[in-house]
Amino acid sequence: MARILPAMKKSARLRSALATILLLAAGAALAENNKPASSKDGEYYNANGDPTYDISPDGKVDWRTYSGYLRYSAECLRCHGPDGLGSSYAPNLTDSLTRLTYSQFLATVAGGKRDLGAGEEKVMPSLGADSNVMCFIDDIYVYLKARADGALPRGRPDNHAPKPKSWSDAEDACMGPE
Amino acid sequence: MKILMASLISVSSLALARPASAQDMDTKLTQNPADWVIPAGNYAGNRYSKLDQITNKNASKLQPVWTFSTGVLRGHEGGPLVVGDIMYLVTPFPNIVYALDLNDNGKILWKYEPKQNPDVIPVMCCDTVNRGVSYADGKIFLDQADTTLVALDAKTGKMLWSAVNGDPKIGETATMAPLPVKDKVLVGDSGGEFGVRCHVTAYDMNTGKRVWRAYSEGPDNEIMVDPEKTTALGKPVGKDSSLATWKGDQWKQGGGCTWGWYSYDPELNMVYYGSGNPSTWNPKQRPGDNKWSMTIFARDADTGMAKWVYQMTPHDEWDYDGVNEMQLADQKFDGKMRKLLVHFDRNGFGYTLDRTNGELLVAEKFDPAVNWATGINMDKSSPDYGRPIRVKKYSTEANGEDVNTQGICPAALGSKDEQPSAYSPKTGLFYVPTNHVCMDYQPFRVTYTPGQPYVGAILSMYPPPGQTDMGNFIAWDAAKGKIVWSDPERFSVWSGALATAGDVVFYGTLEGYLKAVDAKTGKELYKFKTPSGIIGNVMTYEHKGRQYVAVLSGVGGWAGIGLAAGLTDPHAGLGAVGGYAELSKYTSLGGALTVFALPQ
Numbered sequence: 001m002a003r004i005l006p007a008m009k010k011s012a013r014l015r016s017a018l019a020t021i022l023l024l025a026a027g028a029a030l031a032e033n034n035k036p037a038s039s040k041d042g043e044y045y046n047a048n049g050d051p052t053y054d055i056s057p058d059g060k061v062d063w064r065t066y067s068g069y070l071r072y073s074a075e076c077l078r079c080h081g082p083d084g085l086g087s088s089y090a091p092n093l094t095d096s097l098t099r100l101t102y103s104q105f106l107a108t109v110a111g112g113k114r115d116l117g118a119g120e121e122k123v124m125p126s127l128g129a130d131s132n133v134m135c136f137i138d139d140i141y142v143y144l145k146a147r148a149d150g151a152l153p154r155g156r157p158d159n160h161a162p163k164p165k166s167w168s169d170a171e172d173a174c175m176g177p178e
Numbered sequence: 179m180k181i182l183m184a185s186l187i188s189v190s191s192l193a194l195a196r197p198a199s200a201q202d203m204d205t206k207l208t209q210n211p212a213d214w215v216i217p218a219g220n221y222a223g224n225r226y227s228k229l230d231q232i233t234n235k236n237a238s239k240l241q242p243v244w245t246f247s248t249g250v251l252r253g254h255e256g257g258p259l260v261v262g263d264i265m266y267l268v269t270p271f272p273n274i275v276y277a278l279d280l281n282d283n284g285k286i287l288w289k290y291e292p293k294q295n296p297d298v299i300p301v302m303c304c305d306t307v308n309r310g311v312s313y314a315d316g317k318i319f320l321d322q323a324d325t326t327l328v329a330l331d332a333k334t335g336k337m338l339w340s341a342v343n344g345d346p347k348i349g350e351t352a353t354m355a356p357l358p359v360k361d362k363v364l365v366g367d368s369g370g371e372f373g374v375r376c377h378v379t380a381y382d383m384n385t386g387k388r389v390w391r392a393y394s395e396g397p398d399n400e401i402m403v404d405p406e407k408t409t410a411l412g413k414p415v416g417k418d419s420s421l422a423t424w425k426g427d428q429w430k431q432g433g434g435c436t437w438g439w440y441s442y443d444p445e446l447n448m449v450y451y452g453s454g455n456p457s458t459w460n461p462k463q464r465p466g467d468n469k470w471s472m473t474i475f476a477r478d479a480d481t482g483m484a485k486w487v488y489q490m491t492p493h494d495e496w497d498y499d500g501v502n503e504m505q506l507a508d509q510k511f512d513g514k515m516r517k518l519l520v521h522f523d524r525n526g527f528g529y530t531l532d533r534t535n536g537e538l539l540v541a542e543k544f545d546p547a548v549n550w551a552t553g554i555n556m557d558k559s560s561p562d563y564g565r566p567i568r569v570k571k572y573s574t575e576a577n578g579e580d581v582n583t584q585g586i587c588p589a590a591l592g593s594k595d596e597q598p599s600a601y602s603p604k605t606g607l608f609y610v611p612t613n614h615v616c617m618d619y620q621p622f623r624v625t626y627t628p629g630q631p632y633v634g635a636i637l638s639m640y641p642p643p644g645q646t647d648m649g650n651f652i653a654w655d656a657a658k659g660k661i662v663w664s665d666p667e668r669f670s671v672w673s674g675a676l677a678t679a680g681d682v683v684f685y686g687t688l689e690g691y692l693k694a695v696d697a698k699t700g701k702e703l704y705k706f707k708t709p710s711g712i713i714g715n716v717m718t719y720e721h722k723g724r725q726y727v728a729v730l731s732g733v734g735g736w737a738g739i740g741l742a743a744g745l746t747d748p749h750a751g752l753g754a755v756g757g758y759a760e761l762s763k764y765t766s767l768g769g770a771l772t773v774f775a776l777p778q
Binding site: 070073074075077078079081082086087088089112114116120121122123124125127129130131132155156175176 | 250251252272299300624625627635637734767
């Protein structure tokens, strides 16, 4: 028994190391998938055509990621916690966004979600009619995706690209007159 | 037979045989130290008990004697009541009310579970908390999350009547404990983050019929002020005192919510409470003083008419709600006995007023970190008398929209939030749970959609520069406006305090400790780690000659937002990120009652 144990331990350690490598690889692959494949007017898209972030090595973020940080903090933080990390009553989105696709994310935000029972009674409202959220939904998505991919640290991004004019026009069209 | 008679009397005198005047009986009930019939223990909001079996000499021997799981995992604010041989408590949504038999080890005598539409859950700003039920006239009063006020038969749990106080579809929800006063029950509403126009409403205790409703903002008749007779700092408020301080009809989404703790002075027949923040959190969008948000109200309990008002933070720029409890105490001030009202505001100032007329006597910082104002103008001849003296650097109005104003202390959760303080007439001191947290605040433009959040600012919160403790538990001298002692805490103290005649003060911590400290010195006498973080309020009662102390655990509420993330200083550089402890390393969810006593 005594002789077998170390071997078992070793193989367990090996398995967990392998799992870690696989996880890291998956994470890297995820981040790889979200590399900008195209851009238009300061907005970035991955190879699938989904919105994505652009973060330079010095930490400077594209405008949409910065705007996403602001809008997330204004509209989502109250339940999902600072920097997307979750609270006592709403999930950690830096985890959820490693699994949800862009279209699943949109559907959840627009339609809401219910998880009742087990003493927890979690309900996410449907935000499809809330212009403070929906006018900026792609911004919030790329921000959270950057957080989930580990491409963006906690806190307010220090430096960001300027606000593109096309973005301002789209905001005005979506939010309506003041 | 003697024992049987005694127990019959204890039950029947409480629930069955009502004396000629129910209100006299209830006033007496709040004075019986064995019971704890309303959340604050007494009408003065003191959270003080005359029980003295547990003292500063023997408190170190306390031990948990029984526990009860509520079956609900969300944030448990409030605390239990004891009336005779029965303990009552309410859970967060779905707001289950339990009646527990103290003669039978907390056996469940009855349970009331309302059926509420879960759509109300996401409309509640910061978790689905409920701050407790109240007892009067043989009834238990519950204000459900969906704003339905119900009266239950205290013996059987049968619903006697219900009244709908608001509409969750437009953001109106309920979290507060109702206050029974004479033949009425008073309730307010929550929803300042949804642009709700909040009010206090009185319902007939026997029928649930609405008697009066007083809004926080709007026309004089709807806010129930008399332009000539209602005063602010000694002067009549004048015509349209609220309307004149809002742009256009913004008062219709004005907030000023009323979800805090109410107090009552039976001699003056006055009810005291505070109103919350004006909506939105973006000050640029709502020019004016935004009256009467952020205001202490004194109203006639029968008619609802305001006798006096005092707006603490005109034109709020930081979300410093004025809803915290109103402590009523009779103390010497400048050598004369005065009827005082003491209030520890979110804005970081401890106010002492004359509660007969609203005269401002003291306004001092109860956390030295407070920096948004240098003080309160106490010069009676100044046009700015009673107003805070603001510091431009920390003014989110002056710095404007889309600018991140940094280093404001306190944070939006205030130097103290709703967690109520205690007052010991024996020591003359107030015992105050506090937050020691600062923030960055960036206001921006928002549009109003009924039933959708209407916030308009983003915040990040962190401990004051160079410090790691995020809370203090302090003793306060309200006549002098000075801290007497202060116990630092790693996290904000989010539990309501209890003071007792045994010179012991109790409070809970976010890690889950129930602590007993010496009322005179603050020295820790006892601590015990309960199953989850404590955001509930400590109470005490006596049963069969033994004194007990009880508290609800169950982390959540606004404190729950930082549970996973912790609070980090965005200005401290990368090295310090994560340097502050995360609450999730100390506690997890779980609603539980823990009851303590001395060994027999």
